[in-house]
Each structure stands twice: as structure tokens, then as C-alpha cells.
Amino acid sequence: MTRASExxxxxxxxxxxxxxxxxxxxxxxxxxxxxxAVHLMDHGREFGRVVSEALNSVAVxxxxxxxxxxxxxxxxxxxxxxxxxxxxxxLSGFYQKYxxxxxxxxxxxxxxxxxxxxxxxxxxxxxxxxxDTKQIFTASDEVFPVCSPAYLDGETLPLSMDRLNxxxxxxxxxxxxDWVSWEAWLxxxxxxxxxxxxxxVFDSYPMMIQAMLEGHGVALAWRRTIDSYLNAGTxxxxxxxxxxxxxxxxxxxxxxxxxxxxxxxxxxxxxxELS
Numbered sequence: 001m002t003r004a005s006e007x008x009x010x011x012x013x014x015x016x017x018x019x020x021x022x023x024x025x026x027x028x029x030x031x032x033x034x035x036x037a038v039h040l041m042d043h044g045r046e047f048g049r050v051v052s053e054a055l056n057s058v059a060v061x062x063x064x065x066x067x068x069x070x071x072x073x074x075x076x077x078x079x080x081x082x083x084x085x086x087x088x089x090x091l092s093g094f095y096q097k098y099x100x101x102x103x104x105x106x107x108x109x110x111x112x113x114x115x116x117x118x119x120x121x122x123x124x125x126x127x128x129x130x131x132d133t134k135q136i137f138t139a140s141d142e143v144f145p146v147c148s149p150a151y152l153d154g155e156t157l158p159l160s161m162d163r164l165n166x167x168x169x170x171x172x173x174x175x176x177x178d179w180v181s182w183e184a185w186l187x188x189x190x191x192x193x194x195x196x197x198x199x200x201v202f203d204s205y206p207m208m209i210q211a212m213l214e215g216h217g218v219a220l221a222w223r224r225t226i227d228s229y230l231n232a233g234t235x236x237x238x239x240x241x242x243x244x245x246x247x248x249x250x251x252x253x254x255x256x257x258x259x260x261x262x263x264x265x266x267x268x269x270x271x272x273e274l275s
Contacts, residue, residue: 001038073104074262077119081205082249083107085225087123094269101262109204111178112252120263121270122252126245128178133252136267139274141248142223143180146235148215158240161191167238168217169199172208179205185220185243224249249274 001019005012023030030044040048078087083105094103108115112122113131124130126138145164152159172179186193200216202208205225212219213229218238229235251270253263 073102074260074266075104075119077106077122079124080107080109081225082123084206089228090273098265101265103266120260121267124250124252126247126250130252133254135250136253137251137271138247139249141245142242143185143220144237144242145218145239146212146221146226147218147238148213149236151215152238157238159238161193161239161241165195170208170212170217170219171199171201172205173201174203180220182220188243189241
């Protein structure tokens, strides 16, 4: 009690009063008082451990934020699939143009509203929960079926959409379903086609894409994440139909943060690449 009062700049009586209020709030005793001494009980020892771990987490997070701010790195947060398939193959171009601007890329499958770390810019599918950020730029994207050349070996492309029911479909399903499903893709284009229930379901877009590359079936892919495979010939489009999304992707910036040096240059580079 004495050490706590000295650290907090309060009297021992005030500390004792706060402890009693805490015990009343929790509905259990944390300390045993006998012979003018205070002894920590089992509940108090366990609660103290939890509080200590929580305060340590706050200290670590504070340290990380200070280091990010002091390091001068521009932090770019990206959805996992765009970061893996679209951003990383191009980022060397930014470094060649701006060798003195360090960029740290973080990726996540969670929407911006659930982000727990600071960032300067973010790349995310338009319409997902964006939290306390502002949308500053949008870019188009497309969604269309793709498969490996070996999966349809011998067939003449493009196929008629009626052929879709005879193919093994790969599904990417998440909760909430903020990715275009096969049903939504067909409906938004006015295609009256009931697809069967056969297929394979993935909760990871990269896993679905890898299965498609290995010849497991036909997947719905976003153009920005699949372009390199199409250009290399490792992926083909079995159908001509595509769903155009004029504002498919967005660049976001958090509010209330001081803009770090290099953020504006990275933003202009992203606009150019996305356009």
C-alpha cells in the first residue's frame, strides 16, 4: 500500500479505499487483513497476474507505436490477396523511384474497422467496413472465372455459360460474405443459371487460387490478383463473361494522424499503378 501510494502520488488511505471499492465491484475479497498487515489472497494473486499482463500489452503496443512514428516508415496496410498478388510484384518500382522513402507493408484478411495497428494508407475492397478512415481514391476491378489450361485440355475456348454446370467449381466463402460468390456473380449479370451444389469451399482466397492452379477446378478471380498468371499463360479464362466493378478497390487514409513524410508520394504512385 505504501509503495502504491508513493508511485501514484496518493495517500495510503486513498489506496485502501480504492482497493475496497474494487473488491465490492468484483464481489470477492482480494486481500486478507490481519494484525495490521495486508496479505494477498488467491483471487487477488490471479487478478494481479491478469492486470499485469494487460498493462504489459499496453506498454508493448505503446512502444510499437512510438517506434513506428520515430522510424519514419510509411505503413501501407493491404488486404492479403492484393498485397500478395498485386502489390508486392510492383513495389520494387516504387523503391526505384523513391529510394529514400522506406515503406512497410502489413497485410490482413480483416476489414479496416478491425485494424489494431497504425497505418498511413490502406488498400481494401470498396464497401468493406472502413472504420474511422476516409476514402480518398477508387479504382476499377473485374471478377471472372479462371482455371488452369490443363483442366480444360482439348476443349475450345471460350465456352458457353451452359457448360458451367458440368465443371467443378471452387468457392471462396467468408463471414461476412464481402467477396463476390458464384451466385452473386451470375445474378449481377442477369445470367439465369442454377449452379449445382458440387464443388470445394475455401475460406482463404490464396488457397483457392492455388487449388485452381493445380487443376482442381474453376474459380472466380479478381483481375488485379490474377493478371500476372494470365499474362504468363498459367491461367486461362474459360468464359468471356466478366463482372465489371468500376469502384472495386479503394485507397483509405486514417483520420486524426499526422501524415508521415513519403505518404503523398506513395499515394500518387498507387493512383498511377491502379489506373
